[in-house]
Amino acid sequence: MPIAEYDDILDIVHELLPPDSKLLDNFYQSRKLLEGLGMPYVKIDVCYNNCMLFYKDNENKEKCDFCKANRYEDGGKKIPRKVLRYLPIKDRLQRKFLPVDHEFRQQANAFRKNTRVSEEPPSILTGDEMQRHLDRFVGDSDTYGKLHNWTHALCFRQLPYFQKLLLPHNIDVMHNEKNMAEAIWNTCFDIGDKTKDNVKARLDLAQICNRPSLHLVQRNNGKWDRPRGPFCIGKDDKPTILKWIQDLKFPDAYAANIRFLPDNVWRSLAEVSYFYRQLCAKELSKDVVRSLEQNVAVLLCKLEKIFPPGFFNVMQHLIIHLPYEARLGGPVLARWxxxxxxxxxxxxxxxxxxxxxxxxxxxxxxxxxxxxxxSIHNVLCQMSYGFRTQVTSYGCYDINGYRFRSEKYEKGRPELTTINTGVCVTSYDESDNALEYYGVIEDIIKIKWEGSIKLELVLFYCRWFDPTPNGLRRTEDLGLVEIKHAARLKSFDPFVMASQVTQVYYLSYPCKKKELLPWWVVYQVAPHGCVPRNTDNTESMSSEETIHEVYQEEGLDGTFVIDLGDALDTIISSGFDEITDPKDLETIEKAAVQDEGYDEEDIEEEYESTEEEEEPMDEEAEETYDPNDF
Incomplete structure (x- = not known):
């Protein structure tokens, strides 16, 4: 609002008030009054090129000590070219790998072929050790790419206390989780240029790994085939999955459980999902963080057994450090x-x-x-008069970043493409054990109190599912919750306050196995910062428009424990796909020219050797990997 408009409104209000009213006259007086509440901000002049602050000892300088840029604009008045506005905190808050004896280390052909790992994991460097490392290698082009990969040192290392920080760097979990999810989705669905299981990745796999069943195959007619990886969704299954997704209805602004992969592959991917859910919870216990640190290396090794080397870049390997950072920095809520x-x-x-x-x-x-x-209101007095005897029924209700709709409302509107009827409420017994009830909203009722203050209470009338083992089952190591949709809980109060529930949605399984048909998978819905505005004003209401909290799951029960995935050692390809892309064929031809000294008999011997039982290798023939070399 412009200042002049604000002053005009005050003038109109003054005409309606008595002459001795203490209402302020203009914007300037209002601003001065607010400043008296004790929450000021400090303006600090900054070098135009962000080299320094004109603060404390440098307060009276008119040029930057580093770039010599002028502090003020050209002209007679001293108008700073750039200003930092600092909100003082005081005034507001007065407020990495496997264990040395792990069996994966001795599997010579499960990861990099003919390689066993015998050295201990690299240690975490202290700030002083890292500084000595940087002083030695930064700028040393002769050893770059051999002993180190440092190109420069961060400017923050000039801070006197930086070497003392236990957590000097912080990996952004938000982007790490996003990039990991995109890599898995694009690779499993074999999406064009986005998949990490391309021709180049298969050529690298032939050089690095002992997985001949996934090597590119040339037919008698000269055409090339790429064996389909066990992690790829089959061509016949893709339409089924996409049709299932098309028919699904998610809550507003959300858009999944795909079980067409081999069970051992599916389970490994589910463990990745559960890892992030545990890591990103609001509350982290020491036991959970300890289990994450102990198992994250095993989880990554299982993914290495599934995906080709090209799947892994820096972002995937950074996962190894996330539990350690959580132990030092706490939950990610203030760090992502x-x-x-x-x-x-x-x-x-x-x-x-x-x-x-x-x-x-x-x-x-x-x-x-x-x-x-x-904003302070006295509502107790008004509540004492009681509420109205008539109530209002609504079809939609927005609260706490969720949009809820009643089942009755959605059944009357078959054109709706979303579903917002699922709810969950948590109760506690005398021993403080939590019990979750899952249900479906049948009706939304609003109660109003008499009086000048708008005081109302919204209740959900729900149909609840049976929360006992007969109607609900959990897979604790995957964080998976399923409910039997035909099982009902009859002896239960149907009403619940809207402010007490969280939103869930229920997913049926895309495959038609009899043992899975009666069960739905329960997914918790994260509230949005801003719920889209309703368009049907006659049958909807909104108690809140914006939520400023960032959603995270509450602390999850149990610890993160995964099996070793022995079945991953026996997975094979599930078919062949012909390579037709001219760029891919050109890549294969170039690789063939580079490897023309590699005899075909060697290839046959290599393939036949995989059909025989693995024999102990001579230690001289093995490559020993030392992680401290990198």
């Missing part, structure tokens, strides 16, 4: 990018003066703080 990116997006919407972007953001932020302090 979600809250910062959402906050920046929110602040950008508040910009009114584009000539002073930072100032406009800070001013709008302060106004919000003032409003929160001023």
């Amino acid at each position: 990018s979600y809250p910062y990116e959402r906050c920046i997006q929110k602040l950008k919407k508040k910009i009114r003066n584009k000539a002073r972007v930072e100032a406009a953001m800070v001013e709008a932020f302060l106004v919000e703080e003032y409003q929160k302090l001023a």
Whole structure:
């Protein structure tokens, strides 16, 4: 709102008030009053090139010590070229691998062929050790790529306390999880240029790994075939899955459980999912973090047995460090990018003066703080008079970042493409043991109290599923919850307050196995920062428009324990796909020219050797891998 418009509104209000009213006259007086609440911000001049702050000992300097740029704009007035606005915290808050004896280390052909690992894992360097490492190698081009890969040192290492930090670097779990999920999806569905199981990856696999069943095969007519990996969804299954996804209805703004892969592969991918769910929970116990640290290396090794070497880049290997960082830095909620990116997006919407972007953001932020302090209502007195005897039934209700709809409402609108009827409420027994009840909303009822203050209570009338072992089963090591949709809980109060529930949705299995048909998989829904506005105003209501909290699951029960996946050593290809892309064929021809000295008899011998039982290898023929060399 422009200042002039604000002043005009105050003038109109003054005409309606008595002459001795203490209402402020204008925007300037209002601003001065708010400043008295004790939540100021400090403006600090900054070098235009971000070299230094004109602060404390440098407060009176007019040029940057480093780039010599002027502090002020050209002209008579001292107008700083760039300003930092600092919100003081005080005023607001007064508030890596496997164990040495692990069996995977001695499997010479399960990972890199003819290789066993005998050395201990690399140790985590202290700040002083890392600094000595950097001083030795940074700028040393002769040893680059041999002894190190350092190109430069971070500017933060100039800080006097940086070497003392236990967690000097922080991996962004948000981008790590996103990139990992995209790599798995694109590879399992063999999506064009996005899959990591391409021709180049198979050529690398032939050089690095002992998996002849996945080597490229040339037919008698000269055409090349690529054996289909056990991790790839079959061509006949893809339409089934896509049709299943098309028929699914998710909650608003959400868009899954695919069981067409071999069980050993599916289970490994489910363990990846459970790893991230455990890691990203709001609460992390020491036992959970310890189990994550102990098993994350095994999890990555299982993925190495499944996917080709080309699947793994830096982002996949960074997973090994995430549990260690969680042990030092705590839950990821204050360390990943979600809250910062959402906050920046929110602040950008508040910009009114584009000539002073930072100032406009800070001013709008302060106004919000003032409003929160001023919003105090006395509702107990009004509640004592009782509520109205008539209630209102609604079809939709928005609360806590969720959009709920009643089953009655959705059945009357077959054109809806989403489903928002699933709910979960948690109760506790005398021993403080949690019991979750899952249900479906049948109706939404709102109760109102008499009085001047808008005081109301919304209740959900629900049909509840049986929470006993007869109707609910859990796979604890995967974090999987399933309910039998025909089992009902009759002796239970159907009403629950809307503010007490979280949203879930139920997924049937795409495959038609009899043992799976009666069961639905339960998925918890994460609330959104902003629920899309309803368009049907006659049968919907909204208690909140924006939620500022970033959603994470509560602390999950149990610890992260995975099996060794012995069946992964016997997986083979599930068919062949002809290679027709000209670029892929060109890549194969180039590789054939480079390897023309490699005799075909060697290939046949290599293939035949895999059909025989693996014999002990001479230690001289083995390659010993030392992780400290990298």
